[in-house]
Amino acid sequence: MSLEKINDMPALQKGLENSGKVLLMKNSTTCPISHNAFSEYQKFAQDQEAVLYYLNVQEARPLSNEIAEMYGVKHESPQVLLFEQGHVTWTTSHWSITYGALQEQFNK
Numbered sequence: 260m261s262l263e264k265i266n267d268m269p270a271l272q273k274g275l276e277n278s279g280k281v282l283l284m285k286n287s288t289t290c291p292i293s294h295n296a297f298s299e300y301q302k303f304a305q306d307q308e309a310v311l312y313y314l315n316v317q318e319a320r321p322l323s324n325e326i327a328e329m330y331g332v333k334h335e336s337p338q339v340l341l342f343e344q345g346h347v348t349w350t351t352s353h354w355s356i357t358y359g360a361l362q363e364q365f366n367k
Contacts, residue, residue, distance in 0.1 A: 261310040262301065266319045274312055281342040282365060284313040285323050293337040296356035303361040341365065
């Protein structure tokens with residue numbers, strides 16, 4: 260398992276450069292739905308060799324906004340984005356963030 264917290268765009272860009280597929284979760288530290296989604300994300304991360312990234316929206320809102328603008332993805336929280344070769348190819352949010360959904364998309 261490897262979860263890495265990011266707080267700025269250079270950290271995200273570094274992660275995107277080093278991997279083919281990259282998962283990023285936008286997490287809210289005050290939302291019960293986000294807490295459940297983050298638990299699913301953590302369980303999924305335990306079974307992966309790749310590094311999975313997350314950010315806490317309350318601590319990195321400018322980064323969250325920048326990601327939404329840069330990649331043309333509406334901001335939601337909780338939200339998971341799958342990057343492939345530097346582009347968002349899949350996104351899901353709220354109760355749709357499940358171990359099964361993450362596994363299906365990441366391991367295609």
